Amino acid sequence: MSPSHIDVAVLAGQACPVSEVLDHVSGKWSIGIIAAAAQRPVRFAELERALTGISRRMLTLKLRQLERDGLLTRTVYPTVPPRVEYTLTEMAVELHETLQTLKGWAVRHRDSVVAARAAYDGTC
Template structure:
C-alpha cells in the first residue's frame, strides 16, 4: 500500500468501518459522534443510578446523595448538570430558607427510564455469574 493509499485509508476510517456489518453501518457520519456522546452520558454509571433514583418522582439533592452509595458531591453535581443540559432532568429551586432544590425526570428522561432500569436489573440478575467469570479469567490468566 502506497503512502497516498495509506493516507486516504486513515482519513476515511468511519467509511471503512461501515463496510463491516454491524450496528454502526446504519449511522451517517454526522450522527456517529453525537450517538457516542449520548451513549457516553446515559451509559455512565452515575447517570444510570441518578435516572433510576428519580423514577419515583422529584427528589432533593441531599436525598439523591444519600440514595446513591459511593457518589461524591462533586460527581453528583457534575452528573446532574450534564443530565440537565441534555434535557433528561429538571432542576427546580424554591425560594425558601434554607433553600430547597429538587431534581426530576423530564419527559425525555422518563422515555429513557425503562432502558436504564432494564440495564440495572440485568446487572443485578447477572452479578454472581459475572463475578464467577471474572474470577475464572483472573485465575486462568494470572490477572
C-alpha cells in the first residue's frame, strides 16, 4: 500500500460527521445567530427581532442545536422572569472569523460571478 493510498472506508466514516457539522453551521438561521452573538451576549427576544422571518420554534431548535454542537453557551440568570443569554464559544468565534472571510470573498467576487452567469446563460 502506497503512502498516497486513501482508505475509502475511513473517509466514508468521517464524511457523515463532517457533513452534519457543515449542515448545522451553514444554514441561514445558524449563520444569523452566530453573527448576532459575535457582537456580545444576546437574548432570545433580540435574536427573534434580528432574524426576520424565523419562527420561535425554529429559533429554539437552532439555539439548542448550536449549544449541543458546542458553539453557544446558554447562561440562565436567576431573576424573575429568568434572563437567558447566549454567548459564542471560542470555537464559534473562530467559525465567525471564517464566515467573515467567506463573506469578504463573496463581496470581492460578486461581479465576476454575475459576469460568469451571464456568459453561461448566453451560451445555453
